[in-house]
Amino acid sequence: xxxxxxxLLLTLTMALSLAACGGGEDAAEEPAGxxxxxxxxxxxxxxxxxxxxxxxxxVGHESDWRAASTNSAYEVFSEENGYNLSFSDAxxxxxxxxxxxxxxxxxxxxYIIIDPITATGWDAVLTxxxxxxxxxxxxxxxxxxxxxxxxxxxxxxxxxxxxCGEWLKAYAEAKGIxxxxxxxxxxxxxxxxxxxxxxxxxxxxxxxxxxxLDSQNGDFTEAGGQEVMESYCQSYDGQxxxxxxxxxxxxxxxxxxxxxxxxxxxxDGDVIIVSFDSNKPAxxxxxxxxxxxxxECNPMAAPFVDEVIKQLEAGETPEKEIYMEESWFAAEDIxxxxxxxxxAMPVIHVTQEVLDARPY
Amino acid sequence: xxxxxxxxxxxxxxxxxxxxxxxxxxxVYDVVQGRDFYDFFKIGIENGLLSGRIISILNRGSEVAxxxxxxxxxxxxxxxxxxxVGSVMSLSASFCVMLIAGFGVSSVSSPDxxxxxxxxxxxxxxxxxxxxxxxxxxxxxxxNIQPMVATLILWSAGRAIGLLxxxxxxxxxxVPEFGLFGGYVxxxxxxxxxxxxxxxxxxxxxxxxxxxxxxxxxxxxxKASRIAGLNSxxxxxxxxxxxxxxAGIAGxxxxxxxxxADSNNIGLDxxxxxxxxxxxxxxxxxxxxxxxxxxxxxxxxxxxxTTTMYNLGVPSAVSPVFKAVIVILIVAIQAxxxxxxxxxxxxxxxxxxxxxxxx
Numbered sequence: 001x002x003x004x005x006x007x008l009l010l011t012l013t014m015a016l017s018l019a020a021c022g023g024g025e026d027a028a029e030e031p032a033g034x035x036x037x038x039x040x041x042x043x044x045x046x047x048x049x050x051x052x053x054x055x056x057x058x059v060g061h062e063s064d065w066r067a068a069s070t071n072s073a074y075e076v077f078s079e080e081n082g083y084n085l086s087f088s089d090a091x092x093x094x095x096x097x098x099x100x101x102x103x104x105x106x107x108x109x110x111y112i113i114i115d116p117i118t119a120t121g122w123d124a125v126l127t128x129x130x131x132x133x134x135x136x137x138x139x140x141x142x143x144x145x146x147x148x149x150x151x152x153x154x155x156x157x158x159x160x161x162x163x164c165g166e167w168l169k170a171y172a173e174a175k176g177i178x179x180x181x182x183x184x185x186x187x188x189x190x191x192x193x194x195x196x197x198x199x200x201x202x203x204x205x206x207x208x209x210x211x212x213l214d215s216q217n218g219d220f221t222e223a224g225g226q227e228v229m230e231s232y233c234q235s236y237d238g239q240x241x242x243x244x245x246x247x248x249x250x251x252x253x254x255x256x257x258x259x260x261x262x263x264x265x266x267x268d269g270d271v272i273i274v275s276f277d278s279n280k281p282a283x284x285x286x287x288x289x290x291x292x293x294x295x296e297c298n299p300m301a302a303p304f305v306d307e308v309i310k311q312l313e314a315g316e317t318p319e320k321e322i323y324m325e326e327s328w329f330a331a332e333d334i335x336x337x338x339x340x341x342x343x344a345m346p347v348i349h350v351t352q353e354v355l356d357a358r359p360y
Numbered sequence: 361x362x363x364x365x366x367x368x369x370x371x372x373x374x375x376x377x378x379x380x381x382x383x384x385x386x387x388v389y390d391v392v393q394g395r396d397f398y399d400f401f402k403i404g405i406e407n408g409l410l411s412g413r414i415i416s417i418l419n420r421g422s423e424v425a426x427x428x429x430x431x432x433x434x435x436x437x438x439x440x441x442x443x444x445v446g447s448v449m450s451l452s453a454s455f456c457v458m459l460i461a462g463f464g465v466s467s468v469s470s471p472d473x474x475x476x477x478x479x480x481x482x483x484x485x486x487x488x489x490x491x492x493x494x495x496x497x498x499x500x501x502x503x504n505i506q507p508m509v510a511t512l513i514l515w516s517a518g519r520a521i522g523l524l525x526x527x528x529x530x531x532x533x534x535v536p537e538f539g540l541f542g543g544y545v546x547x548x549x550x551x552x553x554x555x556x557x558x559x560x561x562x563x564x565x566x567x568x569x570x571x572x573x574x575x576x577x578x579x580x581x582x583k584a585s586r587i588a589g590l591n592s593x594x595x596x597x598x599x600x601x602x603x604x605x606x607a608g609i610a611g612x613x614x615x616x617x618x619x620x621a622d623s624n625n626i627g628l629d630x631x632x633x634x635x636x637x638x639x640x641x642x643x644x645x646x647x648x649x650x651x652x653x654x655x656x657x658x659x660x661x662x663x664x665x666t667t668t669m670y671n672l673g674v675p676s677a678v679s680p681v682f683k684a685v686i687v688i689l690i691v692a693i694q695a696x697x698x699x700x701x702x703x704x705x706x707x708x709x710x711x712x713x714x715x716x717x718x719x
Contacts, residue, residue, distance in 0.1 A: 061528050064466075189677050217676030221625045222618040227420055231670035234413060249530075253618060260544070262407025281467070281532075 051084040052309065055104030056113045059141075060092040064279055068360030069115070069140065069299040076302035094118050098125050105132045113137045113305055119144040135312060139301035142192065147320075150312065153304045155297050156323040157193045159340055160276055161200020163328050164244065164295050166338040167347060168272070169208055171292070174334045180210035182242040183232050185218040185225050185250045193297070197246050197276055213240055218250040225253030233261035243273045248282035251275035251291060266290045267331050278329055280358050286331045286350045293330040293347075299360060300324070329354070374699075375641050375654045378690045379661040386413070386671050400671060410547045413667055421663030422551035423449070423610040423627070425656050426558050427634035430493075430603030432643060432655040433562075436579040437599040438500055439647030440507025441635050445607040447518030448492040449627030452611035454522030456485035457531045457621035460538070467532040478537060486608045492518065493604015497597035515631070522623035532620040542617030551613045558609060559656060562602075566652065575599060579647035633662050636687065642694055661690070 056073050059066060070087070077083035086104065090097035094117040104112050105128055112134055116122060123146040129136045136149040143149065172180060182205065187194035198215065205212055213236050218224035225245060232240065243258075243265070245251035251273060258265050258273075265271040267289035275282050278296040285291040301324060308318045328338070333349040348354060367373060386400035396402075403412035427445050434442045461468045462475030471478075492514055499510035536543075541550050566572035577585045578592045586592045607627075614626045639645060640661050641654025665686050669679045692698060 063530070186676060214673050215675070216670065216673075217679075219625070221622060222620065223614065223622070223625065226617065228670070230416060230420075231667065234411065234416065235671065235673070249622075256539075256618075260407065260409055261411065262409075 050082075051079065052082055052111065053084045053086070053107070053109045054111045054113065054309075055086045055088070055101070055107070055109040057088050057090060057097050057100045057104070057115065059097075059115045059117050060090060064360045065277065065297070065299045069301065071359065072300040072302040073113070076306050081306070090117060092117060094121060098122075101125050102128065105129060105134060108132075109134055111135050111137065111309060113139055114143075114149075115140045115301075116143050117141070122146045123148070137305050137308060139305065140299075151305075151308050151318050151320055151322050153301045153308070153322045153324060155193075155326060157196020157297075158200040158203075159196075159323070160295050160297065160326065161197040161202075162204055163200075163326075163338060163340045163345065164197070164274055164276070164293075165201045165204025165208075166340050167293055167295075167328060167330065167335055168242065168274070169204065170335040170338055171272070171330070171332075177241065180205075180208070180242055181236075181240045182210060182212050182244055183236060183240045184212060184215040184244045185228050185246060185254060186215055187218065187220040187246040187250070189217050191220070193276070194246060201244060218245070218253070220247045220249060222249040222253040225250030226257045227253075229254035229257035230261070233257060233263060237261075241271055243271055245273065245275045248275045248277045248279045248294070251282065251285070251294075255285075255290060266292060278327070278358075280355070280360060283329055283350055283355050283358055286329055287352065287355050289331050291331065293328065295328050296326040298324045298326045371642055371651050372654055372657065374694050375657045375661070378640065378693065379657055379664055381690075382661060382664045382668055382686065386668055389672055405547060408547060409544050410549065413671060415549065415552075417660055417663045417667050418552045418555075419549040420551075420667070421660045422549075422555040423614055424630060424633045424637055424662055425555045425659040426606050426610045426613070427630060428637035428641075428655040428659040429558055429562050429652065430599075430606030431634040431638050432641070432650050432652050433575055433599040434507070434603045435635075435638050435643060435645055436647055436650035437575045437596045438507050439579060439645075440500070441631075441638075441645065442496060442511045442600065442603050443508060443631045443635075444492065444496060444511040444514035444518055445603065445610075445634055446627035446630040446632075447515050447522075448489055448604055448607035449611035449614060449630065450621075450623050450625075451492065451514075451518040451522040451525075452485040452488045452608040453615035453626050454525045454531075454621045454623045455488045456481040456612060457533055457615060458525045459484045461531050461533055463525070464527050465531065466527075466529045467534070469532075469534045471535055471537060474535075482612060485612050486605060489604045489606070489608020489611065490601055491604070492607070493601040494597070496604065497600030500600060501593040501596035519623055522621070526621055526623050530620055530622045534619055539616055539619045541612055542614070542619075551617070554609065554613055558606065559652075563652065571595075571598075576649055580649070634659070637662055640687075640690055640694075 054077050058070055061067055061070065073085065073087070077085040086107065086109065088100035090100060097114070097117055101112060101114060102125065112129060114136060116138060119142055122143045126136060126146045126148040130148045138149050138152040140154050142152060142154070168180065184198065184201070186198060202212065214232065216228045218228045229243070243254055245254055254273065255265065258271065263271055265273045272292045274293045274295065275291060276295045276297060278294045282291065282294045286294050304322055304324055308322065311318045328345065328347045329350050330347050331350060335347050337344055337346055339345070383400065387397050390399040391397050400413045403410060403414055405411070431442060431445065434440070459476050460474055460478055460481035465475070468474065496511050496514060499505045500507050541554065543550055545553060574590055574595050577590060578595045582592045611626065615621050637658035638655045640658030641651060641656070643650050643654055665683055669682060674682055
């Protein structure tokens with residue numbers, strides 16, 4: 001009986017793993033197909049001139065933000081620009097991603113770009129890259145257990161938080177709001193974006209003497225934002241005039257919660273609401289005046305990597321950490337410029353053209 | 361004296377005491393803060409909708425309460441837990457939204473853009489829940505696979521299938537009609553009504569038919585029940601199907617709340633809350649006798665803890681620690697050795713009292 005059971009279990013596991021593999025293949029086919037075409041192009045390219053072979057190990061394709069990041073790579077590393085891009089989509093599986101990097105090494109890429117799914121477990125494969133003499137760029141997320149890469153290109157979350165604070169200061173002054181009582185809906189505990197955005201905003205808040213009534217975890221999700229905001233509306237009924245949501249989805253949730261509680265927000269409302277990330281639906285909300293401002297987290301790392309490659313080709317030493325330029329969007333044309341870290345930055349007034357021009 | 365004894369021996373006594381203790385924390389806090397002691401319990405109508413902490417607990421605890429119904433039956437009948445319910449929630453929600461919006465569509469903003477009527481999507485979600493339950497049930501009841509191993513399959517695969525159905529995107533259905541199930545009917549939050557309806561239906565089913573007794577009997581001794589003429593396998597299978605159905609309903613509520621299908625996050629870790637709810641309700645995870653009301657109270661206790669954390673303004677980084685401490689206390693209070701100790705204590709008191717009376 002037991003043997004039978006074991007056999008059955010094993011068969012089932014096998015069938016399932018086969019099914020799982022099947023699913024995996026579907027997902028992998030697309031990039032593999034792309035690889036095939038790019039490799040052919042490479043063959044053609046080598047005869048026509050020196051194309052730079054570049055491998056990009058992407059996280060997956062879970063959001064519009066991610067799609068924008070992938071598209072930006074395709075645009076920048078095109079054949080016209082002198083590149084031959086091999087793209088790999090790891091579907092949020094680090095093992096697959098590391099395998100993709102190993103494949104890139106075998107194919108003898110000139111450069112490799114990695115958007116690491118997790119921050120650790122990279123030292124071995126990055127050492128292999130180093131031994132093979134292939135420069136590696138890390139984009140977006142960070143690698144904690146190795147420094148065997150040329151540069152990291154990503155967002156400066158603290159600057160985003162500061163920009164939010166500086167904009168709020170200028171906006172409040174222009175509107176004649178003297179007292180700021182802010183509620184913060186944080187992202188997932190421990191995420192670099194959460195830490196940076198919290199710190200940046202708090203720095204300005206402390207300097208200006210604002211009150212941060214509460215700061216709770218909304219897990220970067222709409223449901224989380226909704227639940228936290230519902231609780232805020234009960235705890236701080238009528239006491240708050242600013243809500244800071246650390247990503248767009250939390251802001252969508254916070255808006256439904258405030259609708260239910262009868263709190264008005266946005267351009268003509270009692271409460272100023274802002275978000276981070278600036279996905280297209282969020283910019284749309286800003287255009288419609290439902291949200292006052294949104295602060296971008298730029299997915300387009302490829303142009304910056306392009307710059308670094310040019311520096312390397314010219315024999316220069318690029319910086320280890322490169323922060324991308326990001327834009328700030330506001331619903332009203334009141335504040336047009338803010339100063340963050342001693343640097344003047346424009347605040348874009350959202351119009352239909354601005355929205356249409358957004359790539360993600 | 362007799363009444364008091366009867367009261368403390370009720371199976372529901374400790375779970376109720378625990379939830380009251382959690383709520384009492386808020387009274388203490390509110391008084392210390394200089395607010396009215398009943399601040400936490402105030403229920404008002406704001407913007408034409410019911411509002412207040414208690415309403416929040418009932419509303420936000422709905423999903424876990426619904427899940428805990430199915431989980432109680434599964435635990436009782438098969439002496440094992442269904443750890444796939446969170447993933448099945450996500451899968452059902454994704455399937456529902458995919459049917460309504462159409463495959464590959466990422467956003468729908470008016471009913472005219474629906475690929476299929478909403479009711480098809482809702483039925484689809486329930487059907488998906490039932491299917492997943494039937495899959496788990498077959499593995500457990502007919503193939504005798506350990507419940508945790510059997511449900512582990514959908515635990516890991518469910519969310520992934522959901523992502524495939526939604527083309528790896530968060531699919532938005534920004535239509536008020538779809539938001540109804542996570543919104544309000546009149547002034548009352550719909551999830552409360554849905555949870556109440558589920559509880560009512562299952563309670564009636566258990567009370568009016570012999571199903572409840574059959575489930576307990578199978579859970580206590582499967583072989584003996586079979587010899588006594590019960591189809592043990594079918595009863596276990598049925599429990600898993602019901603559990604899947606509950607997950608499907610919870611999935612609809614969760615996705616309707618956010619008018620979208622966020623496959624990565626819907627029902628995340630909720631299977632653990634559902635199992636905890638069953639345990640907090642004073643039910644043994646070893647199967648057999650069960651008390652549905654206990655599980656439901658357990659589910660709302662978990663939400664009460666969460667809401668209490670918000671009320672106390674505990675920083676989000678440390679709130680899991682606080683939650684853990686509260687859960688340990690609740691479980692410890694209900695632990696058999698402590699229970700026995702309480703019993704001995706009261707018995708010796710009673711004895712002492714008697715002696716005094718006699719002397």
